[in-house]
Amino acid sequence: MDTFGRHVVCELSGCDMGSLVDVESIRGAMVDAARVAKAEVREAVFHQFFPQGIAGVSGVVVLSESHISIHTWPERKYAAIDVYTCGTQTDPHAACEYLAKALGALNWVMTFIERGIPQANGQYAHVVLSEQDALAPAI
Amino acid sequence: MDTFGRHVVCELSGCDMGSLVDVESIRGAMVDAARVAKAEVREAVFHQFFPQGIAGVSGVVVLSESHISIHTWPERKYAAIDVYTCGTQTDPHAACEYLAKALGALNWVMTFIERGIPQANGQYAHVVLSEQDALAPAI
Numbered sequence: 001m002d003t004f005g006r007h008v009v010c011e012l013s014g015c016d017m018g019s020l021v022d023v024e025s026i027r028g029a030m031v032d033a034a035r036v037a038k039a040e041v042r043e044a045v046f047h048q049f050f051p052q053g054i055a056g057v058s059g060v061v062v063l064s065e066s067h068i069s070i071h072t073w074p075e076r077k078y079a080a081i082d083v084y085t086c087g088t089q090t091d092p093h094a095a096c097e098y099l100a101k102a103l104g105a106l107n108w109v110m111t112f113i114e115r116g117i118p119q120a121n122g123q124y125a126h127v128v129l130s131e132q133d134a135l136a137p138a139i
Numbered sequence: 140m141d142t143f144g145r146h147v148v149c150e151l152s153g154c155d156m157g158s159l160v161d162v163e164s165i166r167g168a169m170v171d172a173a174r175v176a177k178a179e180v181r182e183a184v185f186h187q188f189f190p191q192g193i194a195g196v197s198g199v200v201v202l203s204e205s206h207i208s209i210h211t212w213p214e215r216k217y218a219a220i221d222v223y224t225c226g227t228q229t230d231p232h233a234a235c236e237y238l239a240k241a242l243g244a245l246n247w248v249m250t251f252i253e254r255g256i257p258q259a260n261g262q263y264a265h266v267v268l269s270e271q272d273a274l275a276p277a278i
Contacts, residue, residue, distance in 0.1 A: 001188075001195070003212050005219070007148060009252055013262040045184045047201050049140075056140070058206065060199040062186050066210050066219070067199055073142050073255075078263050080144070080205070080254055082221070107262045113148055113250065115219055116212075123152040123246045124217050128267050 003116030003124060005066055005086035006134075010096045012079040014106030020072035020079055023048045023057050029102040030061045030068055037095035039085050040064040065090050070099070079103055086116070093135065110134075142255030142263060144205055144225035145273075149235045151218040153245030159211035159218055162187045162196050168241040169200045169207055176234035178224050179203040204229050209238070218242055225255070232274065249273075 019025060023046050034041045046059035054074040061068045066084040073079070081099055083092040093110070100108050112134035115126045158164060162185050173180045185198035193213040200207045205223040212218070220238055222231040232249070239247050251273035254265045 001212070003215055003217055003219075007221075009146060009148075009254070009265065011254060011263040011265055042186045042197070043184045045182045045199070045201060047181045049203070058181070058201050060184070060201060060206060060208070062184060062197050062199060064188070066197065067208050069199070069206050069208070069223075071205050071223075071225075073140070076142055076257075076263075077261075078142055078255065080142075080223075080263075082146075082223075084208075084210075084219075084221075086210075109262075109264055111252065111265065111267055115148070115150060116217065118215075122216075123248075124150040124215075124219075125248055126148065126150055126250065128250055 001086055003118065005084055005115045006092050007082060007084035007113040007115050008092045008096050008110055009082045010108055010110045012081060012100050012103055012105035012108045013077065015077045015079055016104030017074045017077055019103045020074035021055055021057065026057050026059060026070060029099060030059060030070060033068055033095040033098045034061055034063055036098040037083060037085050037092055038090050068095060140225050142257065144223055144254045145231050146221060146223040146252040146254050147231045147235050147249055148221045149247055149249045151220060151239050151242055151244035151247045152216065154216045154218055155243030156213045156216055158242045159213035160194055160196065165196050165198060165209060168238060169198060169209060172207055172234040172237045173200055173202055175237040176222060176224050176231055177229050207234060
């Protein structure tokens with residue numbers, strides 16, 4: 001596997017509260033998001049919290065190509081997700097959009113990080129791109 | 140749990156090759172890194188790959204405060220890690236530094252993302268900071 005990958009960090013706002021507490025539904029959406037990204041699921045782990053408020057969920061799907069994570073705050077209708085997939089054949093942005101729709105998000109912000117970029121000195125770097133720059137068509 | 144969190148995305152270069160293939164050693168370092176970050180481990184999942192080259196490891200520790208992930212490329216002496224911890228009492232940077240040392244990294248680059256920042260319109264945003272800006276002492 002090439003070291004190059006794209007890591008999308010995304011805040012989802014205005015989500016459906018019920019979707020953010022349902023751990024089995026979230027697990028299904030995360031596995032489906034991996035398929036949408038053209039990635040392969042290797043492991044999945046989810047944890048439901050029972051604080052004084054409404055129970056949030058944290059979970060991660062480990063992929064052959066890296067991972068997808070989610071953390072939910074149902075009472076805020078907010079979820080923090082990140083999708084990191086290596087290689088150039090995968091589509092982490094499509095996975096983010098799929099999750100946004102699955103959770104009923106009304107708004108989101110995304111930042112893209114291109115990771116594992118080999119440098120001449122044998123070191124590896126990353127580059128941060130806005131959603132606009134990352135998704136602009138190549139000229 | 141407050142929605143605010145800090146997410147450190149880090150490339151580790153020049154790591155010790157042996158450290159990047161040893162899944163049990165990596166699992167121990169990740170759990171120790173959570174302790175260093177003042178975070179609490181809830182779940183841990185690791186997967187070792189057996190490609191044609193040297194076997195890399197992917198793994199995630201789910202925390203009460205979010206997660207720590209790692210993906211290793213032993214033949215490149217490279218590891219991609221990210222540490223995301225919510226709240227203001229945790230220290231994701233300390234966890235990154237701990238992992239860099241545990242894996243024998245010679246160089247690293249880090250980007251900090253402050254996540255889950257509530258906006259006036261009920262939406263949530265994030266802000267990207269360089270390592271230099273993120274670690275500058277408050278004036």
